[in-house]
Amino acid sequence: MTLALREGRTTLRNLHQVSPLRALFPTPERDEALTLALVNTGGGLAGGDHLRIMIEAEVGARATISAPAAEKIYRSLGPPSRIDCALQLGAGAVMEWIPQETILFDGARLQRRISADLAAGARLLAAETLVFGRAARGEAFTRGALRDSWRIRRDGVLVWADGVAVDPPRALGNRFGFAGAESLATLLFCGDEAPAMQALLREAGAQVTLPTRGLVVARWLGAARDVRRGLGSAIGLVRAAVFGLPARLPRLWTA
Amino acid sequence: MATRMIMATAITTTMTTEDFARLLAWTSPAYPVGAYTYSHGIEAAVEDGAVCDAATLAAYIRTVLHDGAGHIDGALCAAAIAAVDDAALDAIAELAFAWRGTAETALESTAQGNAFALVTMAAWPDAGFAAFCARHPKRLAHASAFGAACRFAAIPPRDAVFAYLTAFAANLTSAGVRLVPLGQTDGQRVTAGLLPAITAATEAALAADLDDLGTASPMIDLFSMRHETQYTRLFRS
Numbered sequence: 001m002t003l004a005l006r007e008g009r010t011t012l013r014n015l016h017q018v019s020p021l022r023a024l025f026p027t028p029e030r031d032e033a034l035t036l037a038l039v040n041t042g043g044g045l046a047g048g049d050h051l052r053i054m055i056e057a058e059v060g061a062r063a064t065i066s067a068p069a070a071e072k073i074y075r076s077l078g079p080p081s082r083i084d085c086a087l088q089l090g091a092g093a094v095m096e097w098i099p100q101e102t103i104l105f106d107g108a109r110l111q112r113r114i115s116a117d118l119a120a121g122a123r124l125l126a127a128e129t130l131v132f133g134r135a136a137r138g139e140a141f142t143r144g145a146l147r148d149s150w151r152i153r154r155d156g157v158l159v160w161a162d163g164v165a166v167d168p169p170r171a172l173g174n175r176f177g178f179a180g181a182e183s184l185a186t187l188l189f190c191g192d193e194a195p196a197m198q199a200l201l202r203e204a205g206a207q208v209t210l211p212t213r214g215l216v217v218a219r220w221l222g223a224a225r226d227v228r229r230g231l232g233s234a235i236g237l238v239r240a241a242v243f244g245l246p247a248r249l250p251r252l253w254t255a
Numbered sequence: 256m257a258t259r260m261i262m263a264t265a266i267t268t269t270m271t272t273e274d275f276a277r278l279l280a281w282t283s284p285a286y287p288v289g290a291y292t293y294s295h296g297i298e299a300a301v302e303d304g305a306v307c308d309a310a311t312l313a314a315y316i317r318t319v320l321h322d323g324a325g326h327i328d329g330a331l332c333a334a335a336i337a338a339v340d341d342a343a344l345d346a347i348a349e350l351a352f353a354w355r356g357t358a359e360t361a362l363e364s365t366a367q368g369n370a371f372a373l374v375t376m377a378a379w380p381d382a383g384f385a386a387f388c389a390r391h392p393k394r395l396a397h398a399s400a401f402g403a404a405c406r407f408a409a410i411p412p413r414d415a416v417f418a419y420l421t422a423f424a425a426n427l428t429s430a431g432v433r434l435v436p437l438g439q440t441d442g443q444r445v446t447a448g449l450l451p452a453i454t455a456a457t458e459a460a461l462a463a464d465l466d467d468l469g470t471a472s473p474m475i476d477l478f479s480m481r482h483e484t485q486y487t488r489l490f491r492s
Binding site for chain 1: 318321352353354476
């Protein structure tokens with residue numbers, strides 16, 4: 001999918017989509033950027049399913065990409081469920097990649113790769129939440145595997161690489177691993193305002209760090225509800241301070 | 256990885272006494288990379304009470320080795336030694352430099368990496384290693400600088416990774432001994448007790464695929480983040 005700036009407004013330039021993934025464009029609320037809702041009409045991913053997402057925001061485009069529901073990863077009988085997500089931001093483009101939680105059912109096997117390439121002056125706010133087992137049902141993630149990798153490039157240079165590998169899930173109970181937490185959320189902001197965002201998020205009580213110039217990372221680990229609340233308020237702070245968007249989550253998250 | 260399988264047959268697997276001498280020197284606490292100034296978050300974990308004795312210190316370090324930076328560094332070090340050519344080695348160096356859990360663990364890795372490059376070029380000159388360092392000025396992680404030096408010296412990867420992780424674990428034990436505090440003998444018991452974990456972490460590093468590399472230690476990242484704002488600090492990480 002390509003989003004382009006035309007006469008001061010971000011519009012869809014081209015879109016190629018294959019079931020079960022659908023892109024919807026709900027009418028943005030006032031003050032919101034072009035909002036894109038990714039919907040998995042299959043309801044979730046089974047073992048062997050593979051989603052590929054490529055979104056390009058051209059020079060100066062602004063877009064918020066989210067989802068109206070959590071992504072569910074079902075128990076796999078063997079092969080992994082795969083998600084490959086590539087985000088490209090042209091010069092001065094602004095993108096929010098803020099889907100809701102990814103819920104790993106017990107026995108799920110997820111292999112996810114997220115990459116973002118930012119040209120000069122582009123800014124990205126990305127947030128991802130993993131939930132281990134269906135917390136509301138008291139289900140834990142005791143079998144299965146997770147491989148989650150992130151690669152961020154600025155001006156063609158790899159600036160941040162990270163990954164989570166939970167395979168098998170024994171580290172979830174380790175007090176120096178996940179300490180029994182139901183959920184892990186990661187917020188990443190890439191752009192020249194990163195140091196100011198670190199100060200802002202730290203002031204708000206978030207666990208935050210600046211691993212490299214121009215990139216701030218915050219993490220939440222704990223009960224799914226607390227993680228969602230912490231991440232949600234942090235997203236609001238960053239989008240308001242940097243993008244001039246409302247200091248709250250898009251309605252997709254709360255409707 | 257197919258490339259590594261091919262290389263494995265070409266790489267020497269028997270360590271010479273000269274290799275052994277290099278590994279002893281390069282992993283010695285006396286090698287001037289400033290290792291003693293880094294605790295990898297242990298200082299925050301001690302302040303928190305999560306690390307409070309020999310058993311909890313050992314559990315922390317085991318997590319680093321199995322599921323944290325030890326696994327990543329071991330895999331990067333092994334991959335650097337097995338790199339088929341300069342381009343592959345450079346890609347590993349770039350990945351290692353970008354692999355940054357937190358600001359302070361990044362400082363820990365890169366400050367030691369750059370210092371390792373300088374002293375190794377001066378004391379153990381090698382044209383290939385010098386050219387490699389020149390291509391990554393002040394952009395070297397410790398694991399990839401160490402791995403590259405071992406590659407140009409043709410040191411077998413298993414021995415190199417084992418030595419690297421042994422030194423990493425011993426350095427964190429030493430930080431714990433000072434911070435908890437523990438007696439020197441208790442510290443050595445921790446070191447001896449970590450041997451199976453270091454052996455297992457070495458094998459895991461040799462088998463790792465760089466595209467799917469990951470950690471399972473967010474608590475250690477959180478301790479490291481908390482250390483950034485800790486009021487009293489002896490260590491740089």
